[in-house]
Amino acid sequence: MGVDLAWETMLDLSATPPGPLHLRLAAALRTAIKIGRIPYGAAVPPSRTLADDLRVSRWTVTRAYGQLITEGYLSGRTGSATRVSWTAPAVPEAPAPASPAPARYDLSLGQPDLRAFPRRLWVNAMRAAAETTPFDQLNHSGSGGHPRLRAVIAEHLNRSRGGVVHPGAVGIYAGAGQSLLQVCRALRANGHTAIGVEDPGSERHWQAARAAGLDLVPVPVDQDGLVVAALPAGLRAVCVSPAHHPATGVVLASSRRDELIEWARAVDGLIAEDDYDAEFSYGRTVPAALQGRAPDRVALLGSMSRSLGPAVGIGWLAAPQRWTDRVRAAQEIELHPPALNQLALAQLMESGDYDRHLRAARRRFRARRAALLAALGRALPGLPVSGAEAGLHLLLDLPPGTDAAAVTAEVRRRDLQLCYLDDMRLTPGPPRPALLLCYANLKDSLIDEAVDVLAATIHATRPVTAGRRTRG
The missing domain is CATH 3.40.640.10 (Type I PLP-dependent aspartate aminotransferase-like (Major domain))
Incomplete structure (x- = not known):
């Protein structure tokens, strides 16, 4: 394995401690090997070539190479290139941070229905555009x-x-x-x-x-x-x-x-x-x-x-x-x-494929909205719901004194993602305990489960003194 390096730049002998030139060159090479700049198995230049690049004597280079062979950083055989033979001690590699798994009950604001992306239609449109443009x-x-x-x-x-x-x-x-x-x-x-x-x-x-x-x-x-x-x-x-x-x-x-x-x-x-x-x-x-x-x-x-x-x-x-x-x-x-x-x-x-996709999406969201409203009516009767006539989310008002931030934090621990109204304020105001429920990316089969989790959390959350407000 060869490495094409600017040796005269990488081996800056002026930056090494004072001393004999061959020891300074050995120190510069040793540092470059230990930090991985010259990788394991890489061939170092012939002594004459490196001497010319660094404007030093060939003797200086051969003495430096000999020192590093003795220390185990380089290995050389007659008729073959001198190569790096040192590897760093194995250090346990920290696991890469895992991407957070999607919430089981996704009621987070702004999410579209990711499962309904029209893959086939988009691929067909992309192919047609690529072939005809x-x-x-x-x-x-x-x-x-x-x-x-x-x-x-x-x-x-x-x-x-x-x-x-x-x-x-x-x-x-x-x-x-x-x-x-x-x-x-x-x-x-x-x-x-x-x-x-x-x-x-x-x-x-x-x-x-x-x-x-x-x-x-x-x-x-x-x-x-x-x-x-x-x-x-x-x-x-x-x-x-x-x-x-x-x-x-x-x-x-x-x-x-x-x-x-x-x-x-x-x-x-x-x-x-x-x-x-x-x-x-x-x-x-x-x-x-x-x-x-x-x-x-x-x-x-x-x-x-x-x-x-x-x-x-x-x-x-x-x-x-x-x-x-x-x-x-x-x-x-x-x-x-x-x-x-x-x-x-x-x-x-x-x-016309976009319009057909949009009509199908409206039917799907209309049915999902109706199922969510029905589930809320069963599990949380009496809590006002607004904003459901359009869009992909609705606003659920909580009982007065309920800490909406605490409810939001608790349902997140139960694998349900949503947000609360007061967290969308630019300036502080009288608290309005209310939750935003976006149903676009919620699986139809999980609607009742999601509402049950939400209802249990709301019932278990103790009201706080009016006017107090916490952020989750």
């Missing part, structure tokens, strides 16, 4: 993403969400979080210093705004959604989830939608509309996107993470015309998903 399109997709997918997304939003979207206004990014980050960067670059965010709300929104250098202005949410009247003077940008609030599950009321659009026009502002969970509605039709009513004031963003899964890694943004170039100018590095992934998604949507 011209070679000149298998490059970086360019500013805004691939034109074919941008056109497909615009048509989809106009048809299914009541949007007024032109393909040129669409940008393709690596998820909704990246899309919001681009909006926030553009706001910052154009003089904005703050953005309003729902409180309680989505930590993903807060992270994007902070990463762009914007201050967060918490805006309260009630049973009708974002309280528009609480938007402070001087603020000119807000992020909102009108279709299904990521914490409470409420749908922004029609009157609030009117107020929000009027506010944006009055202050010359921008609304970042996260179309979170708009694909899923049960008790009533989700209202059309705000963007369709005010395309000059709303940047509509979303992703395929809930309908297909995060493995696809594709999100989109439809920005007002005057903001389109600003959003794209905020790019610091390549942010678009690979062109072939974009074309595969376009193929999936153009073929």
